Amino acid sequence: MNEPIDIALPSLIQRMGGENAKQAKMLLQEYDCQLKRVRRSRNWLLRGDAKMIQSCLLRWQADNSEAFRYLIHKIEVSLQNHADKLEPIEVKLQRLIAQYPNMTLTELMQLTNCSVAEVRLARFNAEI
Numbered sequence: 719m720n721e722p723i724d725i726a727l728p729s730l731i732q733r734m735g736g737e738n739a740k741q742a743k744m745l746l747q748e749y750d751c752q753l754k755r756v757r758r759s760r761n762w763l764l765r766g767d768a769k770m771i772q773s774c775l776l777r778w779q780a781d782n783s784e785a786f787r788y789l790i791h792k793i794e795v796s797l798q799n800h801a802d803k804l805e806p807i808e809v810k811l812q813r814l815i816a817q818y819p820n821m822t823l824t825e826l827m828q829l830t831n832c833s834v835a836e837v838r839l840a841r842f843n844a845e846i
Contacts, residue, residue, distance in 0.1 A: 723768050723803065725796040727753075730762040733788040742789055749774045764793070768803035807832050811840035 731739055739762075743753040751766030751774065764771065775793045778786045802810065807830055814826060826837045 721803075722765050723771070723796070723800050725764040725771070725793060727762040727764055727789070727792055729760050730789075731760065734785060738785045742786060745777070746774055768797065768800045772797060772804060807836065808840065811837060812844060815840060815844045 734742070739753075746753045746764065746766070749766065749770040751764060751770055753762060753764050755761070756763050771793060775790060775797070778790050797804065805813075810830055811826065811832070814821060814829060823834060823837050823841075826832075826840075827834065830837075
């Protein structure tokens with residue numbers, strides 16, 4: 719869950735412009751994310767924690783800047799594939815218990831990387 723995610727951004731400079739890409743790179747560094755070029759190609763890669771990338775995305779959406787429209791769209795699409803990393807552990811446990819009521823405590827702990835106490839509490843709350 720705490721692994722960084724990678725988002726491919728093909729032809730970033732051509733779609734956004736060099737100045738906008740530099741601004742995006744500086745803003746992403748504030749959120750401990752990296753925007754870097756893939757070797758010597760024109761493709762770029764965004765790497766960072768899913769929650770931090772989402773925070774940066776929300777900031778761009780609030781600004782409603784047309785210059786970052788391409789970047790916003792690519793991040794939104796990619797974060798849909800990593801929705802499990804964005805939801806809190808409690809919500810994830812509730813969802814898994816509701817979907818798979820016969821799942822053991824050990825299996826739940828392995829899927830969510832949480833403690834026995836958290837799983838037992840989620841099971842107790844699900845039974846109520």
